[in-house]
Amino acid sequence: IASYIKRLRPSVRVIGVEPTDADAMARSLKAGRRVVLPHVGLFADGVAVKQVGRETFRLARAHIDEMVLVDTDEMCAAIKDVFEDTRVVLEPAGALAVAGAKKWAEKKGARGKKVQGKTLVAVASGANTNFDRLRFVSERAEVGEHREAVLAVTVPERRGSFRRFLDALGGRNVTEFNYRMSGPREAHIFVGVSVHGREETARIVRRLDRAGCRTLDLSDNEMAKEHVRHMVGGRSGLAKGEVLYRFEFPERQGALMKFLKSMNPTWNISLFHYRNLGADYGNVLVGLQVPRPEIGDFRRFLDRLGYPYADETRNPSYRLFLG
Numbered sequence: 001i002a003s004y005i006k007r008l009r010p011s012v013r014v015i016g017v018e019p020t021d022a023d024a025m026a027r028s029l030k031a032g033r034r035v036v037l038p039h040v041g042l043f044a045d046g047v048a049v050k051q052v053g054r055e056t057f058r059l060a061r062a063h064i065d066e067m068v069l070v071d072t073d074e075m076c077a078a079i080k081d082v083f084e085d086t087r088v089v090l091e092p093a094g095a096l097a098v099a100g101a102k103k104w105a106e107k108k109g110a111r112g113k114k115v116q117g118k119t120l121v122a123v124a125s126g127a128n129t130n131f132d133r134l135r136f137v138s139e140r141a142e143v144g145e146h147r148e149a150v151l152a153v154t155v156p157e158r159r160g161s162f163r164r165f166l167d168a169l170g171g172r173n174v175t176e177f178n179y180r181m182s183g184p185r186e187a188h189i190f191v192g193v194s195v196h197g198r199e200e201t202a203r204i205v206r207r208l209d210r211a212g213c214r215t216l217d218l219s220d221n222e223m224a225k226e227h228v229r230h231m232v233g234g235r236s237g238l239a240k241g242e243v244l245y246r247f248e249f250p251e252r253q254g255a256l257m258k259f260l261k262s263m264n265p266t267w268n269i270s271l272f273h274y275r276n277l278g279a280d281y282g283n284v285l286v287g288l289q290v291p292r293p294e295i296g297d298f299r300r301f302l303d304r305l306g307y308p309y310a311d312e313t314r315n316p317s318y319r320l321f322l323g
Helices: 002-008 024-031 054-063 072-086 092-110 131-144 161-169 198-210 222-226 255-262 292-305 316-321
Strands: 015-019 066-070 148-156 174-180 186-194 214-217 242-250 268-275 281-289 309-311
Touching (some): 002 054, 015 024, 015 092, 024 054, 024 066, 066 072, 066 092, 072 092, 072 131, 131 148, 148 161, 148 198, 148 222, 161 186, 161 198, 242 255, 242 268, 242 292, 255 292
Parallel strands (some): 015 066
Antiparallel strands (some): 148 186, 148 214, 174 186, 174 268, 242 281, 242 309, 268 281
16 A cells, blocks of 8 residues: 555655554664564454564555554544444454554644644554454543543542542543442542543542542553453451442432432441443442441432432342452
8 A cells, every 4th residue: 555655646644553562563664674573462463463574564664654553542442433433343453544543643733733634544444353342442442532531549448538539520420430448547449530631630630639539540551451440349357237239320420429418428338339331320339338227217218319229238249259
């Protein structure tokens, strides 16, 4: 393609795109020789090569003007973009060019160079993806677009901390919330928050820090996004008298705050897990320490709240892993 374009119209700039963990061509062009990668990432398996071909390298040296590298989250975001625009599902390697075009335009714009009015053509190919991979793509696309921040927040382990934490978020949409009581002094929360870019994430971190909530931005932490977010929890020796309930919260701003303001402030939250499902409601699992004499008041609270719920205190999976 580069050879054809340069022969037809040499003024057109040709930009190559590779994954950050499979950048054999970018490294080879920089070194002036074909390099061999010790290992390659396999998410974009169509371009997962340890060494580029001789003829490919020769043509790339002659015709490629620059290279752009994109990560897995940015490829997932590109897959989502194309699907929302065309209802076509690209494979990761096919979405590379779209992700690269977005990143190139973002970088040029950030450097004050004119991007508007230019014609960008992304050569997207292939539909070699499987249904199971779409779950991963969907989960990572928001982070790739910088529309979700993934944060680890440490708050004092005392009543009212959740409400103060939500107040510090300033009404922003929470996409995920994981908490399990662990120690007597501090609570660690794994939370996802809707944002409009990295700058807003930095502002949120500063605001939470000022509110006394030590915050770590995990948006670029691969292990946290791939594994830790699904492993937050476990048994707690502190969760005495815990009852476990599953709720369906309406997906609208203030639903969580309504829950917190409606409940008796003497009932301590010992477990909380929420994930945005992209539907009109979200599934929420909540553990509460309710004194036995107050169970009647608790049931009346559930009825007043108006959210669909189910008692999971006797669920065998809870007994095995959390109770």
